[in-house]
Amino acid sequence: MPFLEMKNISKRFVDVVANDRVCFDVERGEVHTLLGENGAGKTTLMNILYGLYSRDEGEIYLDGKLVIISSPYEAIKLHIGMIHQHFMLIPNLSVTENIILGLPSSRGFLLELKKAEENIDNISRKYELRVDPKALVRQLPVGLRQRVEILKALYRKTDILILDEPTSVLTPLEVETFFKIIRRFTEDGLAVIFISHKLNEVMSISDRITVLRGGNVVGTLKKHDTDPNKLAGMMVGKEITLSLDKPCEKKGKRLLEVRGLSVNSEKGGKPLVNNVSFDIHEAEILGVAGVDGNGQGELTDAIAGLQPVSKGQILINGMDVAHLSPRKRIERKLGYIPSDRQRVGLVVDFSVAQNLVLKDFRDTPFSKQRFFLNRRQINTNAERLIKEFDIKVSHGNEKVAFLSGGNQQKVILAREISGKPDVLIAMQATRGLDVGSTKYVQERILEHREKGGATLFISTELDEIIAISDRIAVMYEGEIIGILSGGQEIDLERISLMMAGVREQKTKKSVS
Amino acid sequence: MWAIVFNASFITDFMAAAIRMATPLTFAGLSCTISERSGVFNIGAEGMMLSGAFVAAVGALFTGSAWIGTGFACIIGALLGLLLAVLSITLGANQIVSGVMINILSLGFTSFLSRIIMGSAITQKLPTFETWGIPFLVKIPVFGEIFFRQSPLSYISYAIAVILTFIFFKTTWGLSIRAAGENPRAVDTAGINVCLVRYICVMFSGIFASLGGAFLSVGVVRYFTENMSAGRGFIGLCIVILGKWHPLGAVLAALIFGAVDALQLRLQAFEVGIPYQFLVMLPYICGFIAISGVVGRAQSPEAVGKPYLKEN
């Protein structure tokens, strides 16, 4: 009898079955991985276990006893801990306050900060998770915040620890240390559930692996019985070659030049983007790799004019636009796919047709004398782009809010690419999309390259960057640590070191 | 004229008035502090105050006791808080729209019911509170009478401020409240019922506001007039900012506004040449400056004004 057993769990959202009679179990002292691509239902299943979602069907057994978990409160009482992909921390509170939040105190309703601090100290020493309990969380870097999350789970005497894509905020080097810590947990008898879509990590940490696809369990395997190729096949369901057809082009003129660009933080302290320089030529894709939150968002926003530039130049087609309005930059043929589709890229309560003219509704042919809207042209434009970009809607007047994530992204893509921009910025353009949509977006971006456009392609998925880019820049704490030029053998280890902030020159020195 | 201004009795009189004027503002400030700390904008404090004033007056009229009237005021305050909570927390309506709605609702109902219930028949004053002198301290020359002989509601406002400070920073409840105002989702995953925390805070917010109203009607003028809160609930919104979301800060900010108010009345009486309207404006102008960030904007709890809707 397994320690924890989830039997026939089903969960439906709207018209999507997120989990379809999923069975899953985990033993004490093992790492059981949930593997699957985005949207496979991994997080949904774990949110059900943690009481954040209610399940439609199925049972959960802990130590052989049927348990009902309808809120995180009950999950915590059953010693289930979860570390979410997006940290559940409160920046303006101290580490200790964050950790003891929601826990009863032995002195009734009085806080016991002193005692808690001591306890935290003990735990952090035991697992070598050092962090100052008195520090405010907002002062901590991302890696340390994750430690706080782990401490929070341990402090609650967790038996089952759920880790949702925990490595996405870590550099490859930090990942190794992190895995050592997980090993310590399992040695102490914890059951660890590890959610991931990265095969190499899964192979290195797991004891058992359950593969989910489209809300169904494809299979549960022991690590020794499988290999990455087999897992990839199970994950995707069919053989998909991720290699993209990418003819090599000669360098043309420079379309985007960024010179010594800095963006200061409103709160003071280190600049968010620090003295960044690069250029992109015609028919070239510059990939930007880096762990999330190292200034990529600020860089792209600054280029698009959504974030004030503190220092430096941004030249589009040789003309400095660093202090021009977003409108002027759009007029100079800058396209921008923002990372946050619904908040930035779309007016979700507008129709598809309206969203497709979001940037040029004032221009002919969409307006007459820049004053009256030309509905017919707007609709024609929508019909054309819906067909051309294969956007799945019944008609152009459908609200964008009703579309799936992939189709919403296609609306943005259609709008940004159909304007034939000289420079296209694609910020996390494939995040959260299924394999099909991801491939589609990548292909359209490559097509833009073939037509001679320059592309700045930012992603946290290293595989994707390598597949699509002509050159790769690595960003760390607001700086470009180095740019690997095209034609070079891509050295994964080298990129990993750079992502952790190790400068290119230093590596060179150590090599020589 | 300046001789009069510097006269000792003028100063003591002025300070006593300042403290008296500050009490309803303190309640308004505390009302907004507790709700904003939990993540809810209570722009309805004005209406809750007005309803509190009215219900306290009616209660005092029928029972003959200012205390029972004040008790009724607390109940109506809690109910209006509950209404705001249901609309803005459970139903996810815009918090500010809901607040404005409570103001309009309160103005309408109190104006209507006051004519029905009190009519023009009420000529005698309502029962009120005896002032309390704190033993010994009240005997301090000059200042004793100013600071240590006040309406019991004033003492209650200070007590609430102290208790709130303690709760916010020394108890597990306070930690939950502060966290709910910063990141409700994190609070939810920590196993705390965010909605419950906010409901309780908003209901107390209503109670505090209505206590301020009770002070206005039965505590000072001893009658009820239509729209007698006259914007004090809105000043509460400024007090929170000036007091940096700290209950004791709210008391301090309220005292400053109370002093401005008292000064304004006094200058009006002395005809110093400044039109009194400009002096009445002073709190609003101070508030405007405070909120528009001309003198450094304070950091509000991050989740204030954002409804938290749990997914499934």
Add this chain to the structure above:
Amino acid sequence: MSLNWKQITLSLSPVWATLVALTLGVGLILLAGLNPIKAYYALFMGAFSNIYGISSTLTKTTPLVFASLGVALAFKGGYFNVGAEGQLYLGGLGATLAGLYIHGLSPLLHIPVTLAAGFVAGGIWSVIPGYLKARHEVNEIITCIFMYFIGLLFIEYMASGPLFEPGAPSAMSPEIAASAQLPIIIPNTDVHLGFLMSLTLVFIMHLVLTKTTIGYQITAMGLNPVASRYAGVNIVKSMCILSFVSGGLAGLAGASEIMGLKHRLFDAFSPGYGLDAIVIAFLAKSNPIGVMFASLFFGTLRSGAGMMQRATGVPTTAVLAIQGLVILCVAISLVLPQWRPRWFRADIDKETPRKKENE
């Protein structure tokens, strides 16, 4: 597309909400020991039974339409203008100044100039919170409320101080020049040109919002300012213009009231039209045509209230209470479809596929 009854029912939700509110009003009047049927009847008769009633209803509707159009426009663009009452007063002041101190113009010129003065004065009062919101993210609701109090006191000062007519029994200015007064359009009544102007504005605004690039931009900005900025809209500039026009429309309410009806500036010449405007815009879901009908409804309430009080003893303030109930019911009717209790979810959940993203 076929008619969808559910959609129609939903889009008419303010009407249902108003009916519920009026029904609750019946209970309220019963509670007060008075006869609600008689009260409503008297209210209606007071507003429509004779030429005086109709005249009073229309003159009360006029400022409501102006001010509510201003508020509705602001709501549409995401600027929560709750300071229309203050802007209305400032508009009245602007018009009074232009009407008092400009002489010798023909009415054809003097009237537009005076209206413009009212528009600009109201606009200035509104653009300050609008600018602070757009540029410094200061909550406009709170600043609007403060501007309202400051404006009210400022008018009180002007009417009792610099503009005071010596010897007048209360705070008021001298009468504005005849050339700045709006002509009466129905003989023997108070209905002035402002009424026609307000109706014209309703249709102009309807056209602008639905057919033009400006309307598209305002709507986009109201629905998602971040995306609008991303798409190249200058938010600060647009918000300033929007708030100026919104305040200007509220200013026109004050201006037309002074120019068409009062002919002088009084210290409290508006009984709260600017406050009603918030309720009206909300009730009309910011739709100009809806604003027109809602304004007429509120004008009727205000106009018939006096007769109701005289005939049945139900105090005029009952109208305020009914307004409170209306806004309560509308608020509930607007959020109910979004609120999904378990038993209601399967059906309506179709509208939120965004959830898929969060998986």
